[in-house]
Amino acid sequence: MDNREEACVQRGAGGWRTNHSIRFRDNNWCRESSMSHVLISPLNWGLGHATRDIPIIRTLLEHNHDVTIAACGNALLALKKEFPDCSFLEFPDYPVPYSSSRFFLPKLAASFPALLQAIANERKTLEQILSRNRYDLIISDNRLGVYSAKIPSVFITHQLHFHFPLFLWPVELLALRVNGYLHEKFDKIIVPDNPPGSAALAGKLSRPSVEATWERVFFAGILAGIERSDVPSDLDHLIMISGPEPQRTRLEEILLPQVSSLAGNNAVLLGSPAKEGLRTVTPGCTVIGYASTAEKIELMNRAKCVVCRSGYTSMMELAELDKRRALFIPTPGQTEQEYLSWYYRGNGWFYSETQYRLDLPRDLAIAQTYAGFPHMSKTKENVKRLYDEVLTGYLT
Amino acid sequence: MDDLVVKGAIALVIFYAGLLIIACAVLFLGYVLVESIVSGNYGLFLSIIGCVLGAVAFYSATGLLLHRKGII
Numbered sequence: 001m002d003n004r005e006e007a008c009v010q011r012g013a014g015g016w017r018t019n020h021s022i023r024f025r026d027n028n029w030c031r032e033s034s035m036s037h038v039l040i041s042p043l044n045w046g047l048g049h050a051t052r053d054i055p056i057i058r059t060l061l062e063h064n065h066d067v068t069i070a071a072c073g074n075a076l077l078a079l080k081k082e083f084p085d086c087s088f089l090e091f092p093d094y095p096v097p098y099s100s101s102r103f104f105l106p107k108l109a110a111s112f113p114a115l116l117q118a119i120a121n122e123r124k125t126l127e128q129i130l131s132r133n134r135y136d137l138i139i140s141d142n143r144l145g146v147y148s149a150k151i152p153s154v155f156i157t158h159q160l161h162f163h164f165p166l167f168l169w170p171v172e173l174l175a176l177r178v179n180g181y182l183h184e185k186f187d188k189i190i191v192p193d194n195p196p197g198s199a200a201l202a203g204k205l206s207r208p209s210v211e212a213t214w215e216r217v218f219f220a221g222i223l224a225g226i227e228r229s230d231v232p233s234d235l236d237h238l239i240m241i242s243g244p245e246p247q248r249t250r251l252e253e254i255l256l257p258q259v260s261s262l263a264g265n266n267a268v269l270l271g272s273p274a275k276e277g278l279r280t281v282t283p284g285c286t287v288i289g290y291a292s293t294a295e296k297i298e299l300m301n302r303a304k305c306v307v308c309r310s311g312y313t314s315m316m317e318l319a320e321l322d323k324r325r326a327l328f329i330p331t332p333g334q335t336e337q338e339y340l341s342w343y344y345r346g347n348g349w350f351y352s353e354t355q356y357r358l359d360l361p362r363d364l365a366i367a368q369t370y371a372g373f374p375h376m377s378k379t380k381e382n383v384k385r386l387y388d389e390v391l392t393g394y395l396t
Numbered sequence: 397m398d399d400l401v402v403k404g405a406i407a408l409v410i411f412y413a414g415l416l417i418i419a420c421a422v423l424f425l426g427y428v429l430v431e432s433i434v435s436g437n438y439g440l441f442l443s444i445i446g447c448v449l450g451a452v453a454f455y456s457a458t459g460l461l462l463h464r465k466g467i468i
Contacts, residue, residue, distance in 0.1 A: 112411070169468050
C-alpha cells in the first residue's frame with residue numbers, strides 16, 4: 001500500500017494548529033496520526049540548556065511525538081546519552097565569550113561580530129535542515145537564530161532582562177529593546193521560572209520589560225533534568241567545581257586545600273573530563289575527577305549542603321531537590337551568576353562569596369543560617385502544565 | 397539576506413560608531429584640559445572639570461533612579 005502523509009499547518013486566532021492525516025492512493029482519508037515532529041535545539045554554552053530540555057523532550061516522547069535534537073559539542077553528547085532513540089543533527093552554535101580574566105564584558109563586546117557571523121551561519125544551516133525534513137514545531141533553547149516564519153517556533157530562556165553593572169545602565173536599557181526585537185521572531189517565550197514576584201528564582205532576569213515579550217511569555221516554573229530520590233542524607237558537604245576554564249581550575253586550586261579542614265563526610269566533584277577516572281579517597285573526603293550524570297544526581301540527593309557556582313541550571317536543580325543549605329561561588333565576570341548570588345543573599349535564601357575571599361569553614365557556617373528557596377512547584381508538574389497549556393497548541 | 401542578520405549588522409555598526417565617538421570625545425576633552433593648563437587658562441580648566449563632574453553626577457543619579465524604580 002502506497003500511503004502518503006500530508007501535513008497542514010494553520011495559524012488562527014488560537015495560535016498554530018497542525019493536522020496530519022494518512023491518505024491512501026484512492027484519496028480516502030483513513031486515520032489521523034497522533035505524531036508531530038519537533039525540532040529542539042539547545043545552546044551549547046555549558047550543559048545547562050541541554051539539561052533543562054530533558055524533561056521537555058521526555059514529555060514530548062511520552063506523547064508519541066518525534067523529536068529531532070539539533071545541537072553540538074557536549075550538549076549533543078549528553079542528549080544522545082539520555083535519548084538514544086531520538087534523531088540527532090550536528091548543528092554548530094556560537095563561540096563562547098568566556099574570559100580568562102574578570103574582563104568578561106569587554107570581551108563580550110569585542111565578540112559581537114563573530115557572534116553575528118555565527119547567527120548568520122545558523123540561519124543558513126536551519127534553512128537546510130528545514131528543507132530536508134518536515135517539522136511541526138521548533139523549540140530553541142537560547143539559540144537566537146533558530147526560528148522560522150513558516151513553522152511555529154518557541155524560545156526557552158530565563159534571561160528576559162540582561163544584568164549589567166550599574167554604571168552600564170544605558171547598555172542594560174538598550175539590551176532590553178534588543179531582546180524585545182529578538183522575541184518578536186518567536187511565537188512563544190518559555191521562561192523556566194516562576195512568575196515575577198517573591199518566588200521568582202531568577203529575579204529581575206526573568207522579568208519581562210517590553211510589550212513584545214509580555215505578549216509571548218509563559219512562565220513554566222523550574223525545569224530541572226534531575227529528580228529527587230529517597231536516599232539517606234549521609235553526605236555533609238558536596239562541593240561541585242564546574243564551569244568554563246580556566247576559572248574552573250582556579251576554583252579547584254582555591255577549594256581543594258580548604259576541604260581538608262571540613263568535618264564530616266564530604267565529596268568533591270572536579271568536573272574535569274580530563275580527569276575522568278580519578279578518584280581519591282581520604283578519611284572524610286572523596287575527590288572525583290569527573291562524575292557521570294547519574295552519580296552526580298545521586299550525590300546531590302545525598303548531600304546536606306552543596307557548594308557550587310551560581311549558574312541558573314544548578315539553582316533549578318537545588319530547588320527541585322529542595323536543598324536548603326548551600327554556598328554559592330559566582331564565576332568572576334559572569335554578570336548573571338554575580339547577580340543571582342547577590343539576589344539570593346539579599347533575599348536571605350542562600351549565602352555566597354567570591355572565590356577570592358573564600359574561607360570554606362567560615363562561609364559554610366554562615367551559609368547554615370540562610371533559609372533556602374521558598375516552596376515552589378516542581379518539574380514534573382511544571383512540564384505537564386507547559387505541555388498542556390502551550391506545546392499541545394502547536395502539536396496534533 | 398536574512399532580516400535578523402541585516403539588522404544585527406546595522407546595530408553593530410551603530411554600536412561601535414558610538415564607542416568610537418565616546419572615545420574621541422574623551423581624548424578631545426583630555427587634550428583641551430591639558431591645553432588649558434599649559435596656557436594658564438584655569439577658568440576653562442575648572443569649567444570643563446565642573447561640567448564633567450556634573451555630567452557624571454547626572455549619569456550616576458539617573459542610573460540609581462532607574463535601579464530604585466526597578467526598571468533596571
